[in-house]
Amino acid sequence: xxxxxxxxxxxxxxxxxxxxxxxxxxxxxxxxxxxxxxxxxxxxxxxxxxxxxxxxxxxxxxxxxxxxxxxxxxxxxxxxxxxxxxxxxxxxxxxxxxxxxxxxxxxxxxxxxxxxxxxxxxxxxxxxxxxxxxxxxxxxxxxxxxxxxxxxxxxxxxxxxxxxxxxxxxxxxxxxxxxxxxxxxxxxxxxxxxxxxxxxxxxxxxxxxxxxxxxxxxxxxxxxxxxxxxxxxxxxxxxxxxxxxxxxxxxxxxxxxxxxxxxxxxxxxxxxxxxxxxxxxxxxxxxxxxxxxxxxxxxxxxxxxxxxxxxxxxxxxxxxxxxxxxxxxxxxxxxxxxxxxxxxxxxxxxxxxxxxxxxxxxxxxxxxxxxxxxxxxxxxxxxxxxxxxxxxxxxxxxxxxxxxxxxxxxxxxxxxxxxxxxxxxxxxxxxxxxxxxxxxxxxxxxxxxxxxxxxxxxxxxxxxxxxxxxxxxxxxxxxxxxxxxxxxxxxxxxxxxxxxxxxxxxxxxxxxxxxxxxxxxxxxxxxxxxxxxxxxxxxxxxxxxxxxxxxxxxxxxxxxxxxxxxxxxxxxxxxxxxxxxxxxxxxxxxxxxxxxxxxxxxxxxxxxxxxxxxxxxxxxxxxxxxxxxxxxxxxxxxxxxxxxxxxxxxxxxxxxxxxxxxxxxxxxxxxxxxxx
Ligand code: IVH
Numbered sequence: 255x256x257x258x259x260x261x262x263x264x265x266x267x268x269x270x271x272x273x274x275x276x277x278x279x280x281x282x283x284x285x286x287x288x289x290x291x292x293x294x295x296x297x298x299x300x301x302x303x304x305x306x307x308x309x310x311x312x313x314x315x316x317x318x319x320x321x322x323x324x325x326x327x328x329x330x331x332x333x334x335x336x337x338x339x340x341x342x343x344x345x346x347x348x349x350x351x352x353x354x355x356x357x358x359x360x361x362x363x364x365x366x367x368x369x370x371x372x373x374x375x376x377x378x379x380x381x382x383x384x385x386x387x388x389x390x391x392x393x394x395x396x397x398x399x400x401x402x403x404x405x406x407x408x409x410x411x412x413x414x415x416x417x418x419x420x421x422x423x424x425x426x427x428x429x430x431x432x433x434x435x436x437x438x439x440x441x442x443x444x445x446x447x448x449x450x451x452x453x454x455x456x457x458x459x460x461x462x463x464x465x466x467x468x469x470x471x472x473x474x475x476x477x478x479x480x481x482x483x484x485x486x487x488x489x490x491x492x493x494x495x496x497x498x499x500x501x502x503x504x505x506x507x508x509x510x511x512x513x514x515x516x517x518x519x520x521x522x523x524x525x526x527x528x529x530x531x532x533x534x535x536x537x538x539x540x541x542x543x544x545x546x547x548x549x550x551x552x553x554x555x556x557x558x559x560x561x562x563x564x565x566x567x568x569x570x571x572x573x574x575x576x577x578x579x580x581x582x583x584x585x586x587x588x589x590x591x592x593x594x595x596x597x598x599x600x601x602x603x604x605x606x607x608x609x610x611x612x613x614x615x616x617x618x619x620x621x622x623x624x625x626x627x628x629x630x631x632x633x634x635x636x637x638x639x640x641x642x643x644x645x646x647x648x649x650x651x652x653x654x655x656x657x658x659x660x661x662x663x664x665x666x667x668x669x670x671x672x673x674x675x676x677x678x679x680x681x682x683x684x685x686x687x688x689x690x691x692x693x694x695x696x697x698x699x700x701x702x703x704x705x706x707x708x709x710x711x712x713x714x715x716x717x718x719x720x721x722x723x724x725x726x727x728x729x730x731x732x733x734x735x736x737x738x739x740x741x742x743x744x745x746x747x748x749x750x751x752x753x754x755x756x757x758x759x760x761x762x763x764x765x766x767x768x769x770x771x772x773x774x775x776x777x778x779x780x781x782x783x784x785x786x787x788x789x790x791x792x793x794x795x796x797x798x799x800x801x802x803x804x805x806x807x808x809x810x811x812x813x814x815x816x817x818x819x820x821x822x823x824x825x826x827x828x829x830x831x832x833x834x835x836x837x838x839x840x841x842x843x844x845x846x847x848x849x850x851x852x853x854x855x856x857x858x859x860x861x862x863x864x865x866x867x868x869x870x871x872x873x874x875x876x877x878x879x880x881x882x883x884x885x886x887x888x889x890x891x892x893x894x895x896x897x898x899x900x901x902x903x904x905x906x907x908x909x910x911x912x913x914x915x916x917x918x919x920x921x922x923x924x925x926x927x928x929x930x
Pocket of ligand 1: 336374375431537559
């Protein structure tokens with residue numbers, strides 16, 4: 255290739271990367287898988303190394319992240335937020351260590367101690383503390399300037415607001431990762447493609463009340479600007495972070511020698527899929543701060559650290575069919591049925607295609623050979639297809655404009671928040687007229703967080719529905735047990751068990767009841783808020799009067815989107831009938847009012863070990879009824895650590911060390927005015 259062509263090729267790659275960056279950082283909706291992104295970045299860097307006439311101010315070797323968004327005020331980082339260079343194999347690690355040894359002018363056998371920290375795939379944030387108080391929180395932005403997302407960060411429980419420890423530096427910028435646990439991600443609606451996007455999307459909401467709805471977590475791992483930090487190494491710093499009340503990664507390790515790093519890498523890679531958070535590699539940092547200082551930075555990354563990336567869990571297989579699944583809210587989700595392949599130890603035969611736009615954009619067709627990625631716990635997805643290997647007679651996939659289940663027209667809703675049409679197409683029938691939606695609604699109704707009917711799984715719902723034993727949620731409580739007794743696989747005992755678990759749930763709290771109805775945009779949190787506001791089922795039934803629904807706007811956290819959806823729900827006659835009939839059959843309990851000014855006001859509790867004769871959930875609820883609150887780690891913020899049988903020793907030791915009161919079950923019951 256001549257110089258001109260090379261330059262053209264190079265600039266094309268740079269512009270591609272910029273497009274990916276915009277989608278990833280600004281829109282929180284990546285266009286390609288992380289592995290593909292990394293590959294492009296590596297490609298560009300290799301190009302630059304090979305042909306030194308290739309240069310661009312937008313090269314990834316010079317730039318970190320992306321310009322801050324316009325939604326937030328910009329602020330300069332006093333100490334730049336750097337990026338990390340990547341290592342993919344043993345050779346890369348050996349070179350990394352060699353460079354360090356050369357730079358420090360040490361002998362080849364010089365031993366370097368590293369802090370090895372799992373690299374959580376989230377969003378980095380910088381938290382500025384002055385005199386122990388959390389003042390300002392910034393996103394990374396382009397590394398030089400971040401977005402002021404203080405109010406959003408304040409909604410995260412893991413971020414201490416006040417730190418009283420005497421040895422906490424007078425001024426310090428604590429840095430770490432904001433992320434969402436996979437188990438929490440699963441509970442969210444399918445608005446986001448993966449946990450990272452969910453964290454990024456919710457952290458950068460304009461309205462902190464929106465951020466608050468997502469259970470974001472924070473793990474601390476480094477610092478930027480600091481005054482008076484008297485610490486000598488990274489591992490010591492991590493210990494202190496924990497003592498000051500920050501969460502740190504429980505899998506951090508102090509390790510010497512490349513071989514031990516590789517061993518740790520192998521063992522973590524195996525564990526990776528069983529963790530409740532996504533990690534995409536391990537960060538190795540030279541442990542000694544003196545050495546770090548000497549080593550300094552190259553362009554946008556420190557010389558003293560590197561990210562050892564995990565290989566992507568990918569596989570290549572043929573798309574046998576594209577099926578459309580219909581969810582409880584009517585969303586049409588295209589799923590590729592692929593020729594089963596083993597990806598990282600799991601047999602994969604389905605891969606999500608997200609939505610109509612995704613298929614169009616990538617022009618995915620039945621018969622294509624596709625690359626499939628399985629990241630953590632998330633449903634596998636298709637990252638790319640091989641157009642060259644496509645058969646000549648292949649046809650474009652046409653997304654159905656009618657619901658494949660009931661034939662109703664499908665629509666794309668206008669999103670009131672983004673002021674754009676949704677990417678997701680939905681069946682326009684409001685509920686029970688559509689077989690697929692109706693089944694999904696009942697599955698949700700009996701599920702764990704709703705009515706929690708033991709033994710009433712998804713298969714039973716399908717089976718009973720097909721046999722016309724159930725059509726509406728209330729039918730669950732009107733089952734003809736004599737008929738069921740005679741069905742294949744059923745007998746007296748199993749029917750008695752089913753009847754028992756159904757009868758057990760005839761008494762239900764108002765919040766669970768509201769959640770169980772499966773009204774769109776009314777998840778557990780919103781159902782709780784509405785139940786707290788309305789207090790009893792009578793008031794809830796009155797929502798069928800439009801003017802009363804608008805009253806819900808007074809609830810902090812309920813907006814136009816939710817109101818519109820509740821209106822839709824109540825204007826449908828079938829839905830009204832479901833609610834009225836259920837009210838006849840069930841005993842729906844009033845919302846329990848917690849004392850706002852109870853005797854445990856402003857007091858925080860944490861429980862460890864098993865209590866006797868009382869569950870943790872009940873103890874928690876009793877504490878909350880008296881206005882106390884439960885927190886999940888031992889820090890200066892904690893007032894009482896309640897110790898049951900076989901407590902976690904570390905928690906008790908830390909509490910004693912930092913002067914938190916340690917009480918037993920009897921002490922707690924006395925505080926709650928219950929006999930011990
Ligand atoms: S240290 C100069 N430590 O990785 C050091 N980063 O590509 C840079 N990350 O932006 C940060 N876990 O979002 C550090 N234990 C850890 C990390 C970590 C995840 C992320 C962070 C950073 C990116 C660097």
